[in-house]
Amino acid sequence: MPVSTEAPAKKPAGFSLPKLPFWAQILLGLVLGVLLGWIARSGDVGWLVTTLDKIGSIFVQLLKLAVAPLVFFAILVSITNLRKVNNAARLATRTLLWFMVTSLIAVAIGLAIGLVTNPGAGTGLTAKDGGKPEEAGSWIDFLTGIVPTDVITPFTELNVLQIVFMAAVAGIAALQLGEKAQPILTFSQSVLELLQKALWWVIRLAPLGTLGLIGHAIATYGWNLIGKYATFTADVYIGCALVMFGVYPLLLAGVAKVNPLQFFRGAWPAIQLAFVSRSSVGTMPVTQRVTERLGVPREYASFAVPFGATTKMDGCAAIYPALAAIFIAEIFQVHLGIGDYLLIAFVSVIGSAATAGLTGATVMLTLTLSTLGLPLEGVGLLLAIDPVLDMIRTATNVAGQSVCTLLVAAREGILDRDAYSKAKSHGLEGADAEPQAVAAAA
Numbered sequence: 228m229p230v231s232t233e234a235p236a237k238k239p240a241g242f243s244l245p246k247l248p249f250w251a252q253i254l255l256g257l258v259l260g261v262l263l264g265w266i267a268r269s270g271d272v273g274w275l276v277t278t279l280d281k282i283g284s285i286f287v288q289l290l291k292l293a294v295a296p297l298v299f300f301a302i303l304v305s306i307t308n309l310r311k312v313n314n315a316a317r318l319a320t321r322t323l324l325w326f327m328v329t330s331l332i333a334v335a336i337g338l339a340i341g342l343v344t345n346p347g348a349g350t351g352l353t354a355k356d357g358g359k360p361e362e363a364g365s366w367i368d369f370l371t372g373i374v375p376t377d378v379i380t381p382f383t384e385l386n387v388l389q390i391v392f393m394a395a396v397a398g399i400a401a402l403q404l405g406e407k408a409q410p411i412l413t414f415s416q417s418v419l420e421l422l423q424k425a426l427w428w429v430i431r432l433a434p435l436g437t438l439g440l441i442g443h444a445i446a447t448y449g450w451n452l453i454g455k456y457a458t459f460t461a462d463v464y465i466g467c468a469l470v471m472f473g474v475y476p477l478l479l480a481g482v483a484k485v486n487p488l489q490f491f492r493g494a495w496p497a498i499q500l501a502f503v504s505r506s507s508v509g510t511m512p513v514t515q516r517v518t519e520r521l522g523v524p525r526e527y528a529s530f531a532v533p534f535g536a537t538t539k540m541d542g543c544a545a546i547y548p549a550l551a552a553i554f555i556a557e558i559f560q561v562h563l564g565i566g567d568y569l570l571i572a573f574v575s576v577i578g579s580a581a582t583a584g585l586t587g588a589t590v591m592l593t594l595t596l597s598t599l600g601l602p603l604e605g606v607g608l609l610l611a612i613d614p615v616l617d618m619i620r621t622a623t624n625v626a627g628q629s630v631c632t633l634l635v636a637a638r639e640g641i642l643d644r645d646a647y648s649k650a651k652s653h654g655l656e657g658a659d660a661e662p663q664a665v666a667a668a669a
Contacts, residue, residue: 249433253499256437263438264445276446282439289429290509293422295382298508299394300419301533306398307412311526318635322531325631326539327576329478333470333541333627334575337549338568340466346459346550347557387508391537423512430500430513437503444614456612459554463616466546467623471498475630483637485647493521493650494629501625505617510625511536518629520650522643523636531635535628540591542620542627545575548595555596555605567599574598 247255260279267275309315373392375381381389401408476487491498497514504510515532519525549571556563574595596603609616636642 249496252434253437253503256434257441257503260438260441261445264442267442267446276443279439279442279446283436283441283443284439286429286432286436286439287504287506289432290426290504290506291385293426293429294387294506294508295385295390296418297422297426297511298387298390298533298537299382300415300422301511301529302391302394302537303398303401304412304415304419305530305533306395307401307408307415308526308529310402312524312530314639318527318639319530321635321638322534322631325634326535329470329474329627329631330539330541330545330576331572332474333466333545333623334549334572336469336474337462337466337546338553338571340462340469341550341553344458344462345553345557346462347554348458387537426509426512429509430504433500433503440503440505440614456609459550459609460612460615462550463547464619466550467542467619470541470546471623471626475626478630478634483634483642485633485637485642485644489648489650490521490630490633493517493647494626497629498622498626502618502622505614505621507536507540507621507624507628510621514625514628517650518632520646521629521633522645522647522650523632524641524643527636527641528632531632532628535631536625539628539631540620540624542623543617544591546623547616547620548575548592551592551605551609552595552599552601555601555608556599558608559602559605561601563599570598571595 263275263279266272267279309319312318373388375386375389375393378393380386381393401412476490479485479487479490494517497510497517500513501507501510507514511533514536515528518528518532523531552567552571553563555561592606592609593603596605633642633647
């Protein structure tokens with residue numbers, strides 16, 4: 228049978244839109260959200276406000292849906308993975324130590340900015356504008372609330388701190404059992420990968436979620452509210468920026484001996500997703516992936532990142548409560564002394580687990596206020612502006628979680644510096660970007 232030597236006919240070139248990178252999709256969602264929010268508010272378009280609210284709410288609900296099981300299995304698996312790491316106890320101790328050191332630096336910056344700018348002065352707000360929050364934190368509640376009364380309620384009520392406690396107990400028990408616990412560990416690893424896969428689908432909706440969340444915030448609050456809280460808002464953003472783009476790079480350059488710009492190049496997908504989603508736990512799969520892509524061994528990253536996502540909160544638990552305490556004290560005309568500032572630092576370093584990686588930092592703020600003896604009604608003054616502040620706070624949280632992991636890995640000599648130097652910010656668009664996939668270079 229003769230073989231045809233004719234070249235196959237070329238397919239007609241068709242028009243196709245260029246594929247936008249993930250960061251550009253989120254930026255586009257941000258711009259469109261601001262535009263639609265402005266249209267909804269200026270034109271009093273009720274249906275558009277409702278639509279934006281539903282889009283943003285559904286995105287957050289989908290993230291929260293995975294939080295409880297994701298935290299449980301991530302912590303359980305991360306603890307058992309420590310058996311694969313040499314000097315696991317030292318790694319865990321140094322991770323916690325760096326968490327505390329960076330939190331102390333962050334709260335010091337927050338206090339310094341607050342004392343210089345006096346964010347509560349000239350706002351026109353009074354004590355009558357405040358109101359007690361629905362949930363308040365106290366040291367008794369914090370300490371006694373760690374242990375759950377049953378194994379179901381923490382999952383139904385999304386008490387992340389209790390979930391972390393149960394997961395830690397289960398992980399340590401599994402380590403003690405050894406080979407007998409292997410079937411449970413295999414099952415837990417499979418469930419974790421399944422949850423990460425499902426959560427990745429939700430993460431791909433982040434541009435749409437951005438549009439809804441930002442649009443609804445603009446449509447609901449407008450710019451007038453931000454203007455009233457201009458100094459406080461600027462303080463929070465400046466404080467977080469100083470920590471994220473000042474303190475962290477100095478630590479990376481001075482302690483880890485790596486290029487700080489390369490860190491942001493590799494970690495930016497997680498930072499920007501945290502900014503949009505306002506959830507450290509929701510961002511955790513991406514945080515772990517970029518941390519591993521920056522050269523941290525998976526065995527250590529799988530412990531440090533979930534641990535950090537539930538306890539490491541420089542934005543929500545250090546900078547924000549320090550500034551908020553000063554703001555509220557000025558509104559209620561309460562004098563704070565040096566002892567009060569030391570108490571703020573203590574609460575920030577020790578009590579940061581109270582935020583538990585969820586959106587918002589109300590529990591941490593009430594814990595700080597109750598420790599200082601400030602009126603909890605002050606929390607109500609900040610609830611309206613909280614979504615705007617929470618974006619930069621969560622981005623700072625996630626950046627800090629990765630930075631501390633890198634610092635420990637570098638000091639322990641387990642950081643793959645070649646992988647660090649090759650990490651790039653793109654690579655979250657395709658199948659290779661799934662949380663469980665790790666590339667040395669994108």
